[in-house]
Amino acid sequence: MLSFVARRVLAAVLVLFAISVLVFLIFFATPGVDPAARIAGRSATPQILAQVRHEFGLDRPLPIRYALLMEHLFIKRDLTSYVNIGDKVVPQIMNAAPVTLSLVIGAAVIWLVAGIAGGVVAARFRGRLIDPIIMLAGISAISVPAYWLGEVVNLITESRLHSSVFSWVPAAGYVPISQGVGQWALHLLFPWLTLAALYAGIYARVLRAELVTALGEDYVRTARAKGLSERRILIRHALRCSLISIVSLFGLDFGSLVGGAALLTEVVFGLPGVGQLTYTSLQDLDLPVIMGCVMYAAFFVVLANTIVDVAYAWLDPRVRRA
């Protein structure tokens, strides 16, 4: 087991390294992209361009620039933005992270509850009316663009029905949890629901399929033969087994969302999280911030991947040998 964990951690570090190289190459070595021209502005003279190149170290060979960037990002932690000169990248990400965490944790609670409840109910009453209704709702939830759903929610709660039903909905924005849990939750309620819809749909569908498969297994027949109630079989036997795939799915989704995949929800609801930061830095082609955000995102995804793999190996000894 220990050697398996060690191998997984080593692989994770290698993947992170590869991602950092890939991102670096996408932004610094794509033919035709000149970061110096971006920094200096459109009307820069060749002299100014050369000066900018020198000041930002863009005239050095690629491997050295890569090493310098990584040194500033991880060791000195003083990497600064190209666009808003003086803004340090690492503190910017650290300030944005709590917003994203608040958004993702709340949404995760909602989608886990809704997804598991939907999957269990659909499996319990499979073939009856409620089953296709839940599954159709699930398909609809995975077919709705999240940003569009957010816009429609904004339209309804902030404009059309704001004077009547939704007068309690505050203006879009983020309130830190330190200013009171109530206001924090109130401001995040609709972003949570919007983000959770897609994942609740996915989880309900996956869980239903897993449960129906599990209900055909021998151990379920044994449980039935023992005379257990259908409800007990479903919850205590089938669900326990089926939750393994939900747990691994959850690890990956949670990791990528914390890493910035909730970008569209953040943009639509005006939440200053990591996704929003990534988005603005991409629009300005602010390379150090992009590098920082992508490395931060990749870190969470790779971490989640590794945890899921290790958890699998812990649950299923056969995986360890593979």
Add this chain to the structure above:
Amino acid sequence: MGALAVLVLVIVVCLLAPVYAGSVAHVDPFPSNLQGTTIVHGRVTPVLQSNHQGLGLGVTPIGPTWDIHHYFLGADNQGRDVFARLLYGGRTSLLIGSTSALLCCVLAALLGLMAGYFGGPIDWVLSRLFDIVWAFPIYLLAISLSVVLLTSGLQIGFIHIGAGSLLLPIIIIAIVYVPYVARPLRGLVLSLREREFIQAAIGVGASDWRILRREILPNALPSVIVFFPLMVALDMLTESALSFLSIGVQPPSASWGTIINDGLGLLYTRPMVAIAPGLMIVITAVSLNLLGDGVRDALDPKAKLRGSI
């Protein structure tokens, strides 16, 4: 079957976009039309109306007239017919969704089959590549590639793809989803390789190429076919998200995502501009997903017990 019918209807209606714009509505949905007029209840009305409320600044485009001949869904802030743009945008969205899904499935089949069949160093390299792309949050990778490529276009040797070309979003979206399809295929091929009929083919001296083409591919194809409609839906949703962030389809082309983006500034005054393309995306994606479930049930009857609709 209902899903297929809806899908065909959406495709046919979108393909008829030039007919609608030319013969029914008599509009050109691409250039801005700030001074244009249309007919509402028999009266000539400007497409963009000055605001008389408040400070009287700015203009508001005409809202839905629900008259199929004259600005059925109203105009956007350039005075362009939203319904005609919706149809043209649908062509782009469907084109990008289907071609990038096709490209993705072909690439994934090629790489997945090679990784699973040859194993060894080829498998190691390909699997690590999948790992890396997989570990990259999909939207971040697509956005990074789009931002870089849309400023300068893509130049590989003699091939040059212009910055505004639809090929760029197609290629970007196809590439980012390759691991989603290739990984399960690789697993499938790994298990196929151990089966007797492959051993028999190796035993009679068939070449690798022949085994891949005649033995492995026919057995892996159903999985690719099951993936295809789901990938079209996923690719279309990704395209719309990129276009919404204005790094997907570039003007003058329109897609459902760019129209939602156009409608953003009008959300509280003329919500139909943003709502209509979103609804089209939802309808199309739901029917594609239902179709995917149907195809899966047809190819794998055992799955029918598990699926419900």
